[in-house]
């Protein structure tokens with residue numbers, strides 16, 4: 047996720063439209079669900095978004111993607127909100143995208159490549175369930191093989207982009223040599239070598255200049271990758287030990303598991319019954335909760351809060367963001383005119399009646415431009431126009 051991108055978002059839900067005037071400034075994160083056909087992508091999409099897209103046991107040839115913008119539940123926002131009953135509470139929102147299945151070997155030619163490249167986090171839905179009605183294209187259900195196969199396909203898609211760029215670049219350099227061109231060629235050749243050795247670009251240490259040089263490629267193997275294995279009822283105990291499916295110790299790759307079938311049943315229940323059923327099945331939490339936690343960890347993002355005239359609002363920024371950059375995620379004017387940040391941790395604010403009384407009791411700290419914003423900070427930015 048890059049806080050500085052400022053293109054407007056897609057408009058899909060009334061909730062999005064209501065928030066869009068704020069969201070123009072920080073783009074919502076995009077989580078894209080993809081994978082081989084009939085693995086449970088749309089099932090998980092329904093679980094995450096509350097959408098009710100029909101689940102079919104056959105491929106209906108539909109190639110449209112499903113998209114929903116959803117608020118991220120945050121109990122901290124609710125608790126801060128209690129101090130300000132008259133203000134609106136505005137949570138962080140996430141764009142979820144659900145792609146149709148991609149056949150084995152087809153990722154590099156897929157019409158979904160551009161959707162995959164737009165994602166902040168890629169979520170690969172992996173088949174872990176047996177079901178004779180839905181034959182596995184390879185004749186055998188093996189989460190490990192599908193995970194390895196998809197990781198390789200992402201590398202191949204990047205190799206293809208690198209090779210076609212290098213071909214053009216070499217011709218350009220023959221015509222006229224430029225230092226920028228030479229630099230790009232050298233970097234792409236290094237990355238090509240990594241990919242050929244089976245390592246994703248996310249494993250390569252890059253300098254900020256190198257990051258910038260390749261950012262427009264939006265390499266798939268550079269993105270954080272979450273494998274979500276969709277298991278059978280009988281494999282529920284494995285949900286707490288997803289490494290059993292495939293022990294990944296790769297940087298920027300995480301494995302989680304869920305049971306789509308059971309959770310679809312649970313989704314139909316009333317709230318109190320939900321808890322009860324989860325317990326009965328031995329499930330610790332809903333996959334939506336697990337998914338968001340894993341994704342936030344994987345993407346290395348944190349949340350801070352602002353208390354404005356009319357609203358209490360949550361914002362997502364990358365870890366290790368300075369106060370002045372966080373200000374810029376709200377509005378470039380606040381970044382440009384940044385004077386000081388008044389900061390208090392959300393729990394500390396709850397010991398007072400309001401930000402104002404906390405300020406009077408000297409519980410609010412004054413921080414400068416380089417202060418590193420912490421998860422759960424409540425910030426009031428002082429700036430000059």
Ligand SMILES: Nc1nc2c(ncn2[C@@H]2O[C@H](COP(=O)(O)OP(=O)(O)O)[C@@H](O)[C@H]2O)c(=O)[nH]1
Nearest residue numbers: 084085086087088089102103175177277306307
């Ligand atoms: N046995 C079993 N079948 C499942 C499970 N999850 C999904 N399915 C079935 O798999 C099929 C595909 O689900 P869907 O979410 O549409 O997959 P997609 O093609 O990846 O979007 C449906 O017929 C589901 O009923 C599961 O956990 N266990």
Ligand SMILES: [Mg+2]
Nearest residue numbers: 087088145146
């Ligand atoms: Mg689907």
